[in-house]
Amino acid sequence: MERCDRCGFVSDSLPARQVASALRAVAAQYRSRLVGLVQGSERGEPRPGPWTAHDHVIHVWGVLSGHRADLMEGGPSTGGRHPHTSFEHDDPAGAIETAAAALASLVERLGADDSRPDDHRPDAVRIGRDAVHELAHHLFAIARLVDDTPRSASG
Numbered sequence: 001m002e003r004c005d006r007c008g009f010v011s012d013s014l015p016a017r018q019v020a021s022a023l024r025a026v027a028a029q030y031r032s033r034l035v036g037l038v039q040g041s042e043r044g045e046p047r048p049g050p051w052t053a054h055d056h057v058i059h060v061w062g063v064l065s066g067h068r069a070d071l072m073e074g075g076p077s078t079g080g081r082h083p084h085t086s087f088e089h090d091d092p093a094g095a096i097e098t099a100a101a102a103l104a105s106l107v108e109r110l111g112a113d114d115s116r117p118d119d120h121r122p123d124a125v126r127i128g129r130d131a132v133h134e135l136a137h138h139l140f141a142i143a144r145l146v147d148d149t150p151r152s153a154s155g
């Protein structure tokens with residue numbers, strides 16, 4: 001059982017049939033988390049140095065999109081990487097929700113059908129779990145950003 005040192009997520013503890021709903025549920029938390037942190041019209045790619053909330057959003061969106069592409073094509077994995085430069089969304093939280101929902105649908109379709117001999121079935125669950133971790137991990141990181149910001153140097 002592998003537990004993430006940073007966010008505490010335990011991938012194996014998420015039952016296969018709950019992966020899709022977890023994707024949607026964690027993605028839905030981005031909207032309230034991003035209020036006041038991300039300007040609607042921001043776009044671009046993560047910059048060097050400490051990441052902003054916007055950088056985290058673009059990264060997560062890229063990973064979700066890459067995972068989805070992997071499942072759709074069923075070809076060799078790209079490792080979930082996706083060109084960040086193509087992120088152009090006026091609603092970053094909505095972009096995360098849409099990407100997560102699309103991936104969740106694929107995971108449901110490919111991962112939940114036990115009756116079908118599908119080579120991609122285990123992959124769909126594994127990729128889905130990775131994506132849930134990705135969402136949770138960066139949501140945690142964004143929360144830390146908020147907690148770490150104005151802090152007195154004297155304390």
Ligand SMILES: [Zn+2]
Pocket residue numbers: 004005006007008009133136137
């Ligand atoms: Zn983590």
